[in-house]
Amino acid sequence: MNKENLFFFAATLIDRENKRVVQGAIAQISHKVHQVREALQRQSHAIEETQSKLELLFSRLAQMEQQNRARGMKRNRQLQQDIQRLEDERWMREWDKE
Secondary structure (H helix, E strand, O other): OOHHHHHHHHHHHHHHHHHHHHHHHHHHHHHHHHHHHHHHHHHHHHHHHHHHHHHHHHHHHHHHHHHHHHHHHHHHHHHHHHHHHHHHHHHHHHHHHO
8 A cells, every 4th residue: 555545545534534523413413402492392381381370360360459449449338328327317316406
């Protein structure tokens, strides 16, 4: 084997090894990208579920606040009616005394 053939053979071996290493690195990177994509999909799904739950809780909270306001208004009306009734009764007693 002459020198030129030896250099060509060595270069061919080096080139093959470099291609093998590069292909291995590409396969590893591809695998990692796939893992990251799956993790992102799981996180996206979890975020969507959390958002749905938060929207439901917000809706329930808004409904509870509305019910509380309605009960508060009803209590205020009842209190005003009770106060008015007591005042009317007091005036009636005052009127009867005279």
